[in-house]
Amino acid sequence: MDWLSTLSNGGTVEWRRAVVALLVAFGLTQGIAGVYMLTFRGLSYSRTIVQSMAMGSIITCTLMLAVGNNIAAGIGVAGGVTAIRFRTTMRDPRDVVFVFASLAIGMASGAQAYGAAIAGAVMFSAASLLLHVTGYGSRRQPDGLLRFVAPAGQAGAEIAGSIARILREHCRTFSLVTLREAAQGTVMEHAYQISVHHPDLRVQLVTSLQGVPGVEDVSLMLQEPTLDL
Template identity: 70%
Template sequence: MIELLEPFAQGGAFEWRRALVSLLLAFGLGQAIALVYMATFRGLSYSRSTVHGMAMGSVITCMLMLAVGNSIAAGIGIAGGLSAIRFRTSLREPRDIIFIFAALGVGMASGAQAYGAAILGTAIFGAGFGLLHFTGYGARRQPDGLLRFTAPAGPEAEQAIARILRSHCRTFALVTLREAAQGTVMEHAYQISVQSPALRSPLVTSLQAVPGVQDVALLLQEPTLDL
């Protein structure tokens, strides 16, 4: 029994302590990156397995770095073993790939005992992504939605519609204007940006109050949702 346990005692207490600290640090920093991902995620394709992959991928990478150490032969052997593994999961968003890569980088730094780089790298990475998220960096102003309705042909209805659009919308652009009912009715389609979300319902109500205006529909498109 003692002979079986002898290989575990060859590394000494310092090596065991170093491995424990490295693995725990990798796990904690991997979870920190996963928390930043969850806090800044916007869209519909949220995957819990991706978050788990970030949290545990850093531990696996750290373990491999500890196993390799300064041995070139061990590094080549592990690289050959990993090349035989084929990952079938495809990440649609470049942002997801960056977070996975950050978790692996944290694991590498922890396994190499570069604790300062691992901690500061995680802090700056999280702060940078938080800053980009909450400041809306890279976002472009898009129309709030598509407004569609039918109105009687004639200058009176057109003037009333234009007056309502000017009072409720920041911008509006006519997309489609088509005849219907043998030219007595016109189908309108506008791309609009309302002055505030609270004016969406009053806009629809005001258009419905115009004589002859029917089938008013406001199709919203939220730019924050990634389908």
């Protein structure tokens, strides 16, 4: 057992502290990773980012345990880390924040500041959940882009009232985006950004416009507001 005592530099107590610190770092960052998965919004979900949170905390915790109060060791570790070139880029700032939070939890655990690590993880997770539930920072986006073709000239002026009435009945807001001539000036192509009162009214809106004499090629391109692209 002499070799074990030599490696541990002080007996089994140091090993126990290291194991506890690593388990605390891993456990807390597992919770942060779970909050990330729960509150994720978007299309580019990456499993590797979630896994890197837990693994990154173990690395930073190990470095803090190795350095301890040794300034020379800290300088050596800092020099070794700066020599590494990380080529991975994250397009979403939110991903960077979660990874950085996991690294910070690992550093606090490695420094055996368990109170700071637990309080920081709980506060960060609670803040993330609160911002997700309240939709903080989000803005109301149009539900979609409505396109249709209507007659030009006097015929178009006669049905303009019917089109406006249908839009007012089904839409909370509507805004004309483009209006251009087509088919040698015989028809006008309309494009509106719209927000309907209720998603169930989308089909009724398209059907009502198709029932207006002269209105053709009605299409509604939906844009899902729950996704951050």
